[in-house]
Amino acid sequence: MSTYIPTLIQLSYLVASSCFILGLRYLGSPQTARRGNGLASIGMLIAIVVTLLDKSVLNYEMIFVGMILGSIIGAFSARLVKMTAMPQMVGLFNGFGGIASALVAVAEYLRLVGSTEVIPLNTLLIIFLGLLVGAITFSGSLVAFGKLQGLVRGSPISFPFQQPFNILLVLGFFAGCVFLSFQGVNFPVFVGLIFISTLLGVLFVIAIGGADMPVVISLLNSFSGVAASIAGFLIMNNVLIISGALVGASGLILTQIMCKAMNRPLSNVLFGAFGTGDLDAGAGGVGATDKSVRSIDAEEGSIILAYARSVIVVPGYGMAAAQAQHSVKALADQLEKRGVDVKYAIHPVAGRMPGHMNVLLAEADVPYTQLVDMDDINPEFERTDVVLVIGANDVVNPAARHEQTSPIYGMPILDVDKAQNIIVIKRSLNPGFAGIDNELFYNKKTMMLFGNAKDIVAKLGSEVSQL
Amino acid sequence: MMTSVFMMALFIFVLSIFVGFELIGKIPPTLHTPLMSGANAISGIAIIGALIVSGPREWNLAVILGLLAIVFAMINVVGGFLVTDRMLQMFKKKEEKK
Numbered sequence: 001m002s003t004y005i006p007t008l009i010q011l012s013y014l015v016a017s018s019c020f021i022l023g024l025r026y027l028g029s030p031q032t033a034r035r036g037n038g039l040a041s042i043g044m045l046i047a048i049v050v051t052l053l054d055k056s057v058l059n060y061e062m063i064f065v066g067m068i069l070g071s072i073i074g075a076f077s078a079r080l081v082k083m084t085a086m087p088q089m090v091g092l093f094n095g096f097g098g099i100a101s102a103l104v105a106v107a108e109y110l111r112l113v114g115s116t117e118v119i120p121l122n123t124l125l126i127i128f129l130g131l132l133v134g135a136i137t138f139s140g141s142l143v144a145f146g147k148l149q150g151l152v153r154g155s156p157i158s159f160p161f162q163q164p165f166n167i168l169l170v171l172g173f174f175a176g177c178v179f180l181s182f183q184g185v186n187f188p189v190f191v192g193l194i195f196i197s198t199l200l201g202v203l204f205v206i207a208i209g210g211a212d213m214p215v216v217i218s219l220l221n222s223f224s225g226v227a228a229s230i231a232g233f234l235i236m237n238n239v240l241i242i243s244g245a246l247v248g249a250s251g252l253i254l255t256q257i258m259c260k261a262m263n264r265p266l267s268n269v270l271f272g273a274f275g276t277g278d279l280d281a282g283a284g285g286v287g288a289t290d291k292s293v294r295s296i297d298a299e300e301g302s303i304i305l306a307y308a309r310s311v312i313v314v315p316g317y318g319m320a321a322a323q324a325q326h327s328v329k330a331l332a333d334q335l336e337k338r339g340v341d342v343k344y345a346i347h348p349v350a351g352r353m354p355g356h357m358n359v360l361l362a363e364a365d366v367p368y369t370q371l372v373d374m375d376d377i378n379p380e381f382e383r384t385d386v387v388l389v390i391g392a393n394d395v396v397n398p399a400a401r402h403e404q405t406s407p408i409y410g411m412p413i414l415d416v417d418k419a420q421n422i423i424v425i426k427r428s429l430n431p432g433f434a435g436i437d438n439e440l441f442y443n444k445k446t447m448m449l450f451g452n453a454k455d456i457v458a459k460l461g462s463e464v465s466q467l
Numbered sequence: 468m469m470t471s472v473f474m475m476a477l478f479i480f481v482l483s484i485f486v487g488f489e490l491i492g493k494i495p496p497t498l499h500t501p502l503m504s505g506a507n508a509i510s511g512i513a514i515i516g517a518l519i520v521s522g523p524r525e526w527n528l529a530v531i532l533g534l535l536a537i538v539f540a541m542i543n544v545v546g547g548f549l550v551t552d553r554m555l556q557m558f559k560k561k562e563e564k565k
Binding site: 020021023024025027028029030033034036037038040041044047048051052054056057058059062063065066067069070071073074075077078079081083086089090093094096097099100101103104106107108110111114122217218221224225227228229231232233234235236237238239240241242243244245246247248249250251252253254257346348353354355356358359362363365368371373 | 470472473476479480481483484485486487488490491492493494495496497498499500501502503504505506507508509510511512513514515516517518519520521522523524525527528529530532533534535536537538539540541542543544545546547548549550551552553554555556557558
């Protein structure tokens with residue numbers, strides 16, 4: 001009987017891999033997405049259960065304790081997290097996947113060192129690679145979490161000779177690997193490698209601004225897959241290699257979509273230290289003389305909205321930060337009751353993770369059929385009476401179209417300036433995360449409503465209902 | 468022998484990446500977050516590696532690190548799938564209403 005167990009395990013891994021493949025496929029369409037996620041989780045369950053049958057897995061009590069502990073923490077955080085905190089939650093989970101892979105690499109190294117076997121060179125290299133990718137994923141995700149949670153400054157943090165210093169660290173890592181490969185076991189050097197790879201993750205993400213987080217989160221997601229794959233090479237396990245590669249590929253696709261949406265190459269996002277202030281010269285393209293804004297109050301705003309025929313809402317990170325999505329939905333309901341046509345224009349990189357706005361508005365019960373992508377909505381702005389911009393900034397800045405010196409020049413934007421009237425809800429005139437002044441605010445058609453997005457939108461809603 | 472096993476694994480890796488690219492290809496923006504967080508949960512597959520390295524019935528640093536990896540990977544897996552399901556549930560509700 002026991003001779004069949006290895007075959008059973010391998011066949012179950014094959015089933016699990018198929019579940020992941022089908023699950024990811026189903027996740028690509030709204031009708032089947034939930035089933036896809038369920039299927040992938042079943043695949044995971046199968047893979048875990050059969051691995052416990054492996055003859056080398058004997059430490060049951062402790063393993064169960066670990067699994068139960070992890071499950072409880074995971075389940076509670078998944079239940080309790082607010083939808084507005086979703087980007088940092090995903091970032092944190094991602095980091096945990098990364099550290100798990102890194103720990104597997106470290107543990108495998110310790111085991112091999114402790115045994116009498118000679119460690120083959122390719123195994124060593126896989127260990128180093130697994131450590132590097134896993135640790136970067138972990139510390140990078142933690143920094144991303146800190147930025148999104150507001151624990152770390154959102155703007156890019158840079159220091160003199162940053163790039164040379166990073167290169168030096170990478171060279172140091174390689175030197176350490178070469179040393180350990182040819183000089184045998186040396187724990188201080190190995191600990192040094194752990195330290196360097198963790199530091200690299202921190203430095204890598206710390207230099208990237210908050211507005212570029214959708215790219216970073218997707219990329220780290222890809223990394224966590226690659227890290228799992230490398231762990232798979234280490235223990236020669238196909239299900240790890242396959243699922244890691246699938247995740248790596250999907251993360252890369254999302255990264256690509258995000259970069260395209262900003263019309264910037266990945267290298268520019270990663271190393272551009274976007275919005276440091278060095279680029280002040282090109283900021284805005286509006287002369288200092290005509291910098292006057294028209295400010296209105298909620299009452300005026302509600303009248304403009306209520307008597308419009310069509311309104312397009314443009315949400316941005318400000319809506320998420322103020323948790324205004326429910327008030328937005330309430331306002332839209334009031335407007336629709338009056339026969340106003342309401343739509344939402346979603347920029348691909350609005351918010352702090354891919355699809356951020358979609359999730360928030362879904363939470364507030366906005367039908368996803370009302371959310372329109374950039375390419376489809378842009379021709380409609382000309383025919384729209386009022387655009388309501390809620391906490392969006394760079395994605396509606398017309399400077400991206402014509403101001404060649406602007407750091408966001410070339411980024412596809414929502415053409416809100418083509419609408420008849422524009423109402424911008426914003427905390428203050430401070431530039432957005434990218435640190436660029438927005439000429440939309442000085443447009444003659446633009447009216448500014450200053451204040452907390454949630455309060456203002458709620459006020460607009462109640463004013464409209466009283467009209 | 469060792470190299471042929473390694474090469475086989477490399478083939479599987481590269482082909483899986485192609486499968487991944489083909490699978491996801493064009494995805495509606497509405498599903499960007501659920502896809503990312505679902506894929507993220509799948510990357511918790513590192514749990515299998517963690518189970519194997521913490522398998523021996525003894526106490527040493529390698530096993531302890533393995534157990535730690537189990538906790539982290541399990542948070543990733545359980546939290547990831549549940550949070551994705553929570554999000555997708557919200558998307559689904561609207562479909563029924565429509």
